[in-house]
Amino acid sequence: EFLQLIFDFTTKAVETIKSEKEVTINEVASQRKSNEIIGKCPVCGHAVIEGQKGFGCSNWKNGCKFVIWKNDKFLATMKKKPTKTMVKALLKNGIAPVKGLTSKKGNKFDANLRYEKNADNEYFSWKMEFDK
Ligand SMILES: [Zn+2]
Known part of the structure; x- marks a missing residue:
């Protein structure tokens, strides 16, 4: 027992x-x-991490404004949300191939996207390129 x-x-x-x-x-x-590091901030070189609402620079406390919002308006018009893979490619190569975007007419298409700082202010804009 x-x-x-x-x-x-x-x-x-x-x-x-x-x-x-x-x-x-x-x-x-x-x-x-x-806390996974998605890539390097193109503005200040600090780590970009995934947050609740977007992929942003971990140096935001010191004023770095680099962020890609998950509800980004430009991508939303094409029925897309930024994915981790997409942001990783953007930060690494400066360009990300994105498949399955939706045009205004409802057609699916692929494009290469850049996310670049505007020359005249501190905001970023998307640029779209197509494979020839
Ligand atoms: Zn930064």
């Missing part, structure tokens, strides 16, 4: 430790997800 008691206790303790470990691992994983 005594041995059974010890056995039960040990089993329970192991179970508890196991499940606690799992919680810790999950926490780390979800934290890493929200």
Whole structure:
């Protein structure tokens, strides 16, 4: 009976430790997800991270305004939202191939998008290019 008691206790303790470990691992994983570096800010060189509403420069506290909003109006007119893959390509190559954009007439098309700072202000504009 005594041995059974010890056995039960040990089993329970192991179970508890196991499940606690799992919680810790999950926490780390979800934290890493929200802090994942998408790329380098084209303005100041700091890391661009994914936030709730957009992909933005982690240096915003010091005034860097680089951000690509998830509800970006230009993309929304073509029924698109910026994806992580798209932003990664933009930051790495300065251009992102985007498939499945929708024209005003409802036709699907592909384009290469640039996101560039306006020369006369600190805002960014989209530029569209097509493969020849
Ligand atoms: Zn920046």
